[in-house]
Amino acid sequence: MNSADVLADAFGRVQETVHEAVKGLTVDQLAARLDDKANSVAWLVWHLTRVQDDHVSEVAAAEEVWTEQGWYERFELPFPAAATGYGHRAKDVAALRVPPTLLLGYYDAVHERTIDYVRGLRDADLAAVVDEAWTPPVTLGVRLVSVISDDLQHAGQAAFIRGVLRRR
Template identity: 30%
Template sequence: MEPLGILQHAWKTDARLVGMALDGLSDEDLVKRPDDECNPLGWTLWHQCRYEDWVISGIDGQEQVWTAGAWHDKFGVPADPDQLGMRQSLDEVMAFKPTVEHLKGYSEAVREKTLACLQSVSPDDLDREVANPSGGTRTVGEALGILVLDHFHHSGQVTYLRGYLTGKGWFGA
């Protein structure tokens, strides 16, 4: 297995786990949260996908899935390619009302693009500079490293929130 193949395998495994976490949830479950100061599961997963979409588009130079697939229309929000769900107020977070269907669809579309991008990244690409959402640049290797960390943190949050909402047993035996 090539080094980037490890990332591809991890992303595929994570996609199955997050898909399982969404199975059986209602759209109303997506906006529930354990405390008034916490982000809900639906927003957390949407933010995770938006950041992944933004980073991967910076690496492969292609349009984001968000706009290319008109996902912004499906979610009922502006097409702003730089709206990643960062630095939003809790009021803004709670105004966002995703559906399970749209979250699954968008996350699957982003994942497909991510896996294709990882398949095409060469060792030389890892030193190429790309934009950083906070400003400035970073290398592709740094961007992928940060994306992996961010992605799996949020997947853990999503699966925790699933357990919080429905209790033990959702993961299976």
């Protein structure tokens, strides 16, 4: 197993967790929040997908799936196309009401792009510096692991909310 295989496996685990968190939920359940300031399952999955799309597209020197494949228009959100959820407030979270098929469709399109990208990486590629704004500078390997970590945290939050909603 090489680094590309490990990364693909990790992103595959994110996909499994995302699908489990969303599967069988209605639009209302996806948009439900545990309190007025909490995130919803829909927002968490949209946000983790937007961040993955943004970060992987940047290192792959490709247009984001969000705009390239027309997902921005399909979601019809009151945010700019470049929005990823950073800095969103409660009203922004509440604005995200989408069917599970749309949410998972976008997630799966980003996942496919991500897997295609990481499968083409060689171990030596992971040492390339992709962001010099940090000390130490961020390498491709660190950026991808960071995306996986962030994705799993948000997917876990979505799974927790799902559990609470299903027990109600």
